[in-house]
Amino acid sequence: MKKIVFLVSLVCVTLFNSCSVDDSAADFQIEFIPIETVEIPTEFNFGETHIITVTYKRPTTCHSFSSFQYVPEDNNVRNVAVINFVTLGSDCETLEDDFQSKSFSFSVLDTNSYTFKFWQGKDDNGQDMYLIYEVPVTN
Template sequence: MKKLFAVMLGLFAMLSFSACDLSDDDATNFYYETMEITSATFPEYFEFGKVYPIEFTYKRPTDCHVYSGFEYNHTGETERTIFAVATVLDRNDCIELTDTEGTDSFDFQVRYTNTYTFKFYVGEDESGEKQYLTYEVPVQETATE
């Protein structure tokens, strides 16, 4: 058992001291950026306790923008702010895209009886103020027949 431990320790030490060449410039650099959300789909109302799929559409500005998901913030008990996030390849040859949209969705569980407000990030105006598409969805205790 001691020999096995010594061999494993030696192997670990060898791997720990091996070096990587960090001067390799062939790697693609990237950063994250929010993208414009152009629309979202909601029911007329929510029923308390149910789960709803919420679909939204986002716009890719260049071919270097690769959709990587979304982020959301609780900005109040029944207010949600949603951002579409792209991984942007840091290249000089990006091509601007027109009319290139994608869709994604998330499941939303209704946990409160107050009206929900969803704010989808669309970008900033000329003065740097964040702009949102806003949807308000009321909640009903039970379904109406």
């Protein structure tokens, strides 16, 4: 029994030491990327799911798509932003015209119109800028 407890303890110590967290090991960060264009239906059908596609400009070879930030607000307002992983400490090349398109599904659960605000970055005063679409819902 003592041998089993010793072996389990040895394995646990080895695992904890081999998985130590080192702050300097963080080799990526997340970054919001401005949305350039949006493909969105001119109207939604109640109870159906629609595809919305956004296009953004990938700044460097170290940027890769992570996800969407999708934040619902009151009165059927939806804020949408693109999130990229950015690899740090790599030899990144600046990209001139590398446009990426990503889509998400949107289920229409309300008969009132929806307003989408797609994040386009910040202006010279640090204020958020948006592409805004109001989409009516039909029955």
